[in-house]
Amino acid sequence: MNDYDIAIIGGGLVGASLAVALGGSSLRVVLIEAGAPPAGNPAWDERCIALNDASSRIFTGFGVWDPMRPAAAPIAATHISERGRFGTARFTAAEAGLDALGYNVPLRAIGAALSARMAGLSNLTLLQPARLSALALAPDGATVNLKVETDKGAQTISARLAVAADGANSAVRDLLGIEAERRDYGQQAIVSSVRLSRPHLGVAYERFTPDGPIALIPKPEDAASLVWTLPDAQIEERMALNDAGYLALAQEAFGGRLGRFTALGRRWAHPLARVMSGSLTAPRTVFIGNAAQSLHPVAAQGFNLGLRDVAALAGEIANAPDPGAAEVLGAYAELRQRDRGRVSAFTDLMVRTFSNRVPLLAQARHWGLVAVELAPSLRQAVLLQHLGHLGLPKPAGVYSSTELVPSPLGGEGQGEG
Ligand SMILES: Cc1cc2nc3c(=O)[nH]c(=O)nc-3n(C[C@H](O)[C@H](O)[C@H](O)COP(=O)(O)OP(=O)(O)OC[C@H]3O[C@@H](n4cnc5c(N)ncnc54)[C@H](O)[C@@H]3O)c2cc1C
Numbered sequence: 478m479n480d481y482d483i484a485i486i487g488g489g490l491v492g493a494s495l496a497v498a499l500g501g502s503s504l505r506v507v508l509i510e511a512g513a514p515p516a517g518n519p520a521w522d523e524r525c526i527a528l529n530d531a532s533s534r535i536f537t538g539f540g541v542w543d544p545m546r547p548a549a550a551p552i553a554a555t556h557i558s559e560r561g562r563f564g565t566a567r568f569t570a571a572e573a574g575l576d577a578l579g580y581n582v583p584l585r586a587i588g589a590a591l592s593a594r595m596a597g598l599s600n601l602t603l604l605q606p607a608r609l610s611a612l613a614l615a616p617d618g619a620t621v622n623l624k625v626e627t628d629k630g631a632q633t634i635s636a637r638l639a640v641a642a643d644g645a646n647s648a649v650r651d652l653l654g655i656e657a658e659r660r661d662y663g664q665q666a667i668v669s670s671v672r673l674s675r676p677h678l679g680v681a682y683e684r685f686t687p688d689g690p691i692a693l694i695p696k697p698e699d700a701a702s703l704v705w706t707l708p709d710a711q712i713e714e715r716m717a718l719n720d721a722g723y724l725a726l727a728q729e730a731f732g733g734r735l736g737r738f739t740a741l742g743r744r745w746a747h748p749l750a751r752v753m754s755g756s757l758t759a760p761r762t763v764f765i766g767n768a769a770q771s772l773h774p775v776a777a778q779g780f781n782l783g784l785r786d787v788a789a790l791a792g793e794i795a796n797a798p799d800p801g802a803a804e805v806l807g808a809y810a811e812l813r814q815r816d817r818g819r820v821s822a823f824t825d826l827m828v829r830t831f832s833n834r835v836p837l838l839a840q841a842r843h844w845g846l847v848a849v850e851l852a853p854s855l856r857q858a859v860l861l862q863h864l865g866h867l868g869l870p871k872p873a874g875v876y877s878s879t880e881l882v883p884s885p886l887g888g889e890g891q892g893e894g
Contacts, residue, residue: 481507481602482800484623484636486609486649488512490526490584491766491783492642493591497539498791500598504800507634509625510605514592517585519548522670522742525702526587527552527681527694527777528784529579531865535788541590548586550695551577553679555863560686560730568860577679578864581694581702604632612639612652614760621761621801638794638801639762645752645771649762656755661748662828664689665712666774667705669744670696671724675736677701683775684731690775691730701735703727704774712746749773751825757810757817761801765790770817772824782820785868789813816868823862 483499485492488510496508517523528536528549536542551570555578558565570578595601604625611624620635641649650657677695684691689706696702705727707715715723720741728738752771754764766783793809794800861867 479632479634480620481505481634481636483507483638483640483794484509484621484634485640485642486612486623487641487643487766487768488603488605489642489644489766490587490591490780491768491787492640493588493595494536494539494784494787495640495642495765495791496598496601496603497541497591497594498787499795500594500601502600502795504600504795505602506598506600507602507604507636508595509607509609509623509634510603511608513606515585515588519583519585520742521672521696521700523583523585524668524745525550525581525583525694525696526780527579527581527702529777529781529863529865530573530575530577531869532781532784533577533580534869535784536590538788539594541594544590544593545582545586546580548697549580549582550697551679552579552581552681552695553577555681555683557683558685560684560732566856566859568856568863573860573864575864578681581681581696607632609643609648609652612649612762618760636801637761637799638806640790641762641764641768642766643768645750645767647754647764647768650754650764650768653759653762655759658751658753658755660751660825662750662773663709664706664749664773664828665709666747666749667707667712667715667744668747669703669705669723670700670742671703671727671738672740673699673701673735673737674739677735682731682734686730688730691727692775692777693731693735694777703738705730706749706773706775709748716744716746747774751821753821757813758806760803761806763790763806763809769813770821772821773828775827776820776824778820778824781865782817782868785816785865786813788869820862820868 482504483506485495485508488508496506499506533542554569556567570576607625607627609623610626613622615622620637621639623634625632625634641647643649679695681695682693692704694702724738724741754769757764757769765786769786772779789812790809793805797805
């Protein structure tokens, strides 16, 4: 009863997406999640995540996009600028031949769509709340044994493949003694929502300031997600301000493009670090999502990248005779290396370039924005990256893109773009 093909450790957005991706396959899957299921009703200030075009296609392929779509706010354009300088870069859905560059979706809506789908999967066992406490390769090397603590006591499970989807501080990584490269950015992101006095028209704004970037991402109606990245030293004071005081400072940093900020929602502060797992695989074990790489949110790439991990892994294991075989895991790692390297390097470069006050670098980034706006080939490369198409298992041509990402169970080959 406790023998599975796949044990997914961590039922956050990435682990749950993999469970859904494998629904309908012949694999017996167990999902082990430490936290209790989230509760909560829609609220105007609920937390959202910006999904790019590739992610909405992947979710469509998994059959979960339709239920979350009604809660999603389309992003028609993005506008990137630096405070005090005229250089800007703008991208529109129209130039990409798409209805939207991406969507800002409440975490609750993504979670609800994934949970509803998981509840109907006959090949999935959900252990929640349950915490992985030990993991070891079986002596014959054909399975991994996992010890899981539940409220009914400890259980031992065996699986042909363990998938670590247990976040940036991965317990699996620690249990296996795999090193991770960590860089603390000395910054935190304060996430909240604001109401606007002018319509946002579906435009997402990223504005770089000397203290850190401030992003406004459209939500339904007259609201937007506000993500304000600041040095650690300023966080306590900003979190302690009353709403009016915080709104006034945010308004000053963002400017008046969207009129006045008229109301502020709850605030959450997230410390920011880059954590790169030293390896994407170990014997009969594989890492996906934040357990593989956790990035600064400046470019809104973390979950989008993790979802491409899911699509690639599901494609490799769904029809493999032995999903934990070394060659299967090797193929997955090879498939993901380029996308992972490119997106993590790009994100890190953005953080470092824009939080640097050296005057020469300020000039360089100013002209960088101008170049992105004016040079067609650079512009197209950044746009493709933005849409997530460069990392799609099968890249869709952006400018004539109607084709959907195939379901991982459809047996389509996966090729790096
Ligand atoms: C401020 C901010 C804004 C962001 N905005 C965006 C955005 O707009 N777009 C985007 O693409 N990305 C964004 N990201 C990144 C995105 O949130 C993450 O990449 C994504 O949520 C990671 O999901 P995950 O499932 O890999 O990890 P997690 O969400 O960390 O989930 C890991 C799960 O594993 C469970 N777990 C841990 N240890 C164990 C154990 N021992 N046993 C069992 N279970 C365990 C945990 O309970 C948890 O549920 C943002 C991040 C931040 C901080």
